[in-house]
Amino acid sequence: MTGSWLRNGDATTDAPLRLFCFPHAGGGGGFFRPWRALLPPQIEVCPVILPGREARIEETPYTRMTDLIDALCEGLAPYLVRPYALFGHSTGAAVAYEVARRFDGDPLRAPRRLLVSGRRAPHLAARRRAFADLNDAVFLQAVVQLGGIPEEVLRHRELVRMFLPGLRADFAVNETYRPAEGPPLTCPVAAFTGEQDPEVTPLEMSLWNRTTEGPFRMTVYEGNHFYLKDLPGPLRADLAAELDEDVRQAAA
Structure with a gap:
């Protein structure tokens, strides 16, 4: 894949912290671009563009997590030398988690924090029928x-x-993703979910606590699977607060 994982101009500012954002299935970087004007300027929001959408619409999308993560981590590695955190929603939560696993412990590129939203903890088996093989x-x-x-x-x-x-x-x-065995992350993990999300219960979301040796926090909001659309005020405040420590440490 030759396309850029980031839009031109992203991950180029002097903001103390970069926040790489991974969208839901079928989603694009545009889902997160409004966040730039809503989060503090000390946080540079960097939406990730996957093959098969937006400027990469002509590229063949990946169908296996391992292939996606190999290419994604190679493409993002040059941008991870500055302090950063990862945010993923739904399928993007699993992608963000695997990126965190790939770089956790790397003295130059380890994430400061993993933020996950709207997806069951990775070790839990699927509880709905597979969609990928249905007719269009x-x-x-x-x-x-x-x-x-x-x-x-x-x-x-x-x-x-x-x-x-x-x-x-x-x-x-x-639907084919199965996390490989490995040690838990060392970075903090924060989980966010909508109380009426049909895809994940708060209990299932809370089991992300098993993915880290570091601090874990979970917040439940009013709303469904897309409770985070347009970054509502409570989530906006909680994200800024969650990342504040990382911003201060990075700016020191």
Whole structure:
């Protein structure tokens, strides 16, 4: 894959802390770009662009987590020499976790913190049927029911043709993902979830505490799987507070 994992100009400021953000299945970096104006300027929000969407729409998306993480970590490594944290939502939470595992313990590139949202702890088995092998019509209706795309989008066939391969690939990544055995992370982990999320219960979210030897914190918000859309005030304040220690240490 030759495309850039970041948009031109990202990860170039002198902000003390970079926050690399990984989207839900089928999502793009645009989901996180509004966060730049909402989080403190000491935090540079860096949305990650996966193959098969946005500026990389013509690239073949990955369908296996190991292949994705190998390429992603190689591409991001030059940007990880400055202090950074990772945020992932839904499938992106698993991606962020695997990036954290890859660099945890690296004296130059270890993450300061992992923030996960809207996904069951990685060691838990799936509790819903697989979507990746459904025919297109059934697959798209299932994603609509999850709240992943508005139903009216399905009327735009050319748009569907463009985003469907990346969406299917992301579901394949998620549904075939099995974390390898390994030690827990050493960095702090914070988990965030919507109380009415049909994909994960607060209890299942709380089991992310097993992924780290460091501090763990969980916060539950009113809302469904996309409780975080547009970065509502309570989540905005909690993210800023969660990252404040990392910002202060990085700026010292």
